[in-house]
Amino acid sequence: MAERATDSPKPTEISCCGQVVVILPERRLQYGIVFVSTGCACVLAFQHKTTSFMLLQRTIQQTVSTKGVGLHSGRRVEITLRPAAPDTGIVFHRIDLPEPVHLPARADQVGNTRLASVLQQGDVRVSTVEHLMSALAGLGIDNLHVDLTAEEVPIMDGSAGTFIYLLRSAGLQEQPVPKKFLKVRKTIEVREGEGADAKWARLEPYDGFALSFGIDFSHPAIDSTANFAEVDFARDSYIKTIARARTFGFVSEVEALRAAGLARGGSLDNAIVMDEYRVLNTDGLRYDDEFVKHKILDAIGDLYLIGYPLVARYVACKSGHGLNNQLARALLAQQDAWELVTYAVDEAPKSFSYDWKFA
Numbered sequence: 001m002a003e004r005a006t007d008s009p010k011p012t013e014i015s016c017c018g019q020v021v022v023i024l025p026e027r028r029l030q031y032g033i034v035f036v037s038t039g040c041a042c043v044l045a046f047q048h049k050t051t052s053f054m055l056l057q058r059t060i061q062q063t064v065s066t067k068g069v070g071l072h073s074g075r076r077v078e079i080t081l082r083p084a085a086p087d088t089g090i091v092f093h094r095i096d097l098p099e100p101v102h103l104p105a106r107a108d109q110v111g112n113t114r115l116a117s118v119l120q121q122g123d124v125r126v127s128t129v130e131h132l133m134s135a136l137a138g139l140g141i142d143n144l145h146v147d148l149t150a151e152e153v154p155i156m157d158g159s160a161g162t163f164i165y166l167l168r169s170a171g172l173q174e175q176p177v178p179k180k181f182l183k184v185r186k187t188i189e190v191r192e193g194e195g196a197d198a199k200w201a202r203l204e205p206y207d208g209f210a211l212s213f214g215i216d217f218s219h220p221a222i223d224s225t226a227n228f229a230e231v232d233f234a235r236d237s238y239i240k241t242i243a244r245a246r247t248f249g250f251v252s253e254v255e256a257l258r259a260a261g262l263a264r265g266g267s268l269d270n271a272i273v274m275d276e277y278r279v280l281n282t283d284g285l286r287y288d289d290e291f292v293k294h295k296i297l298d299a300i301g302d303l304y305l306i307g308y309p310l311v312a313r314y315v316a317c318k319s320g321h322g323l324n325n326q327l328a329r330a331l332l333a334q335q336d337a338w339e340l341v342t343y344a345v346d347e348a349p350k351s352f353s354y355d356w357k358f359a
């Protein structure tokens with residue numbers, strides 16, 4: 001698929017060796033690639049200037065680690081985040097196995113979606129990747145190695161907040177390669193069930209990144225909060241409005257889930273827990289609409305398994321990890337429904353404009 005610079009770009013003037021050179025927009029990327037191979041200092045400076053007005057890929061500045069527990073496995077796990085080269089993507093590594101196994105964070109590697117998104121390669125799994133993936137999408141991080149000493153990403157406080165803190169502590173690092181976005185050109189929808197039970201999720205063309213989500217849990221504690229939320233990252237900060245929304249569960253389901261090998265690490269420290277009527281966490285909710293905000297957090301993480309930041313609007317009703325994964329796969333399978341694009345800084349959609357300045 002061809003890469004396009006942007007719509008309606010302008011020519012740019014750059015001075016090199018005392019001469020002013022006009023670079024037509026469609027040549028920017030090509031100039032970067034051509035000049036970097038020559039090795040001339042003047043030309044390298046020229047190349048730097050050429051790419052410096054593109055939106056660039058990102059990794060982290062230094063390696064960081066933390067420890068926690070898996071929400072479903074209940075096992076202790078250490079997670080280490082390491083910088084990765086341009087165009088690496090996000091790659092998980094199971095370093096506890098006799099031979100380390102590498103699992104790229106890709107939608108076609110997802111093997112199980114019951115209560116979490118699970119990457120699978122043969123018998124080797126990395127479970128519950130969605131909250132970390134959501135934080136990476138929120139900070140615009142393209143390339144990262146993630147080492148794990150067990151099969152599940154630690155749940156931390158049940159949100160993406162701890163990962164945001166960890167990643168920002170590591171520092172964000174721009175890399176001299178244009179960032180690729182996946183721009184949706186045609187609407188793609190997936191659906192399950194009929195009538196009032198219908199669940200669906202859709203991606204539509206949109207010049208930015210926005211998400212709308214509706215939930216219906218028929219539970220008094222959830223129904224008393226907003227069942228619908230909408231965010232548009234041209235105006236809303238991921239860190240402020242989404243990152244701290246925690247996962248949630250019901251006491252009535254705990255026994256059945258634990259018998260199925262799920263929720264074994266769940267507690268009031270890493271989830272909103274409800275009995276039949278109310279929230280049991282003594283501190284209450286972090287956002288008035290924390291439940292639906294967490295569903296948006298999950299969707300951002302699940303969609304980042306597409307491998308690129310999306311230029312699209314996501315609209316969903318009662319979707320979950322399974323439907324989100326189906327949507328990602330359906331989009332990637334229909335090649336005329338999307339294209340990869342790069343952007344000049346001054347011509348990019350305003351998405352994530354608040355959070356991406358923290359580098």
Ligand SMILES: [Zn+2]
Pocket residue numbers: 130131247294298
């Ligand atoms: Zn979640």
